[in-house]
Amino acid sequence: KNQVEQSPQSLIILEGKNCTLQCNYTVSPFSNLRWYKQDTGRGPVSLTIMTFSENTKSNGRYTATLDADTKQSSLHITASQLSDSASYICVVSVSGGYNKLIFGAGTRLAVHP
Amino acid sequence: EAQVTQNPRYLITVTGKKLTVTCSQNMNHEYMSWYRQDPGLGLRQIYYSMNVEVTDKGDVPEGYKVSRKEKRNFPLILESPSPNQTSLYFCASSSRWGARATARSPLHFGNGTRLTVT
Numbered sequence: 001k002n003q004v005e006q007s008p009q010s011l012i013i014l015e016g017k018n019c020t021l022q023c024n025y026t027v028s029p030f031s032n033l034r035w036y037k038q039d040t041g042r043g044p045v046s047l048t049i050m051t052f053s054e055n056t057k058s059n060g061r062y063t064a065t066l067d068a069d070t071k072q073s074s075l076h077i078t079a080s081q082l083s084d085s086a087s088y089i090c091v092v093s094v095s096g097g098y099n100k101l102i103f104g105a106g107t108r109l110a111v112h113p
Numbered sequence: 114e115a116q117v118t119q120n121p122r123y124l125i126t127v128t129g130k131k132l133t134v135t136c137s138q139n140m141n142h143e144y145m146s147w148y149r150q151d152p153g154l155g156l157r158q159i160y161y162s163m164n165v166e167v168t169d170k171g172d173v174p175e176g177y178k179v180s181r182k183e184k185r186n187f188p189l190i191l192e193s194p195s196p197n198q199t200s201l202y203f204c205a206s207s208s209r210w211g212a213r214a215t216a217r218s219p220l221h222f223g224n225g226t227r228l229t230v231t
Contacts, residue, residue, distance in 0.1 A: 004155065034219065036219075036220075041224070041225070042225070043117070043222025044203075044220070046219030049219065089155070102155075103148075105153055105155045
């Protein structure tokens, strides 16, 4: 069964600190993995996309990694800001021409001053 | 500004009273989709459309209908809403989808419609 599991469910950190969010998936065949940021009361917004051959991709203070062998991805946030408070959703796309995206339940991050 | 617009943002209704949530995108995207988001669960796909007059069921289509008469619009219809359809709904669009998606073709989401059915 295609699944995407994210951990932790929620996380509280202090402003300026770093954090890492995890995404494990059992999706096959794998096409790509995308991280979205969802602010409260808004729709998700894409942060980064990674294909099978990519190990690391950065978008400002956000760095995503992908280990296709272990089927794990992480999103690292550096020097957190209050505006990073949001839910972060891992989405894996199934290959083969399907219109299939498997969504994780998200990690809710709260950055406190 | 490129955007996906959903209306209304909030809706409270009673069981059995038909309702429509509208969705419109101004990016000329071929692909559009509806999702529902419930606490503790990932976004679940209700219906999707790959182009005008082409729609298909997602993972949780029961109790919903859609239509795609124009490229920009993709309304979600609840013919007889029930309390288990209380949820946060998102419409999304993309120039590409699934395996064809690239870094330049993420899903663009609307800001959601919070529906309560009593």
